[in-house]
Amino acid sequence: MYDFKPATPLAPEELYRELLAATDALTADEPDSVANMANVAALLWEFLPDLNWAGFYRVGAAKNGAVDELVLGPFVGRPACIRIPFGTGVCGTAAQSRATQLVADVHAFPGHIACDAASQSELVVPVLRDGVVVAVIDLDSPSPARFAEADAAGIEALAAMLSARI
Structure with a gap:
């Protein structure tokens, strides 16, 4: 049986290789x-x-049917905001721009939505299917500057894998 958890601390490249393999499985x-x-x-x-x-x-x-917005999907963590308009906060910015948002200090991000006051940094990666955003992957950390370029690259690879699976 596969444990679906890395056995030891790994370098980012190996960690994301294992995460992708587990996701694929x-x-x-x-x-x-x-x-x-x-x-x-x-x-x-x-x-x-x-x-x-x-x-x-x-x-x-959107509830009013006017335009699309982000709607909460499966997650692990504290209860979260249910709806986020495109262009609002880190998630909405990632969705609107179709670009990864790597934010070292969420409190310095214009329009940041504080669903959990403990969050200090955030990484949001859009999932694109045929060039259209279908979801975003959102990671929050209680530590400032938790995420690095290696994390962004790893989650972008994950988003690419998931584009036809979600």
């Missing part, structure tokens, strides 16, 4: 996007130290 043959997001949120929690939130926001119709 769990999601390759599963057509249900919610199940895949739930398992990947759990993997992120197990693989990445020093997190206080790990999960997904999905693109969905």
Whole structure:
């Protein structure tokens, strides 16, 4: 049986290789996007130290039906904001710009949404399918500057793998 957790502390490149392998093992043959997001949120929690939130926001119709916005998806951590408009906060900025947001100090980010006051840094990576954002992967940490370029590259590879699976 595969444990789905790295046995020892690993260099970032090896850690993300193992995370991708575990993600592939769990999601390759599963057509249900919610199940895949739930398992990947759990993997992120197990693989990445020093997190206080790990999960997904999905693109969905706004309550008023006017424009799309991000809607809370599967996650691990404290309760979170349910809806985030594109362009608002770190997640909404990632969705609108279709670009990774690596934020060392969330309190310095214009329009940051504080779902958990303990969060100090954040990494948000859009999941693109055919160039269109379908979700974002959101990681929060209680430590300032927790995330590095190696984390961004690893989560971008994860997002690419998941683009057809969620």
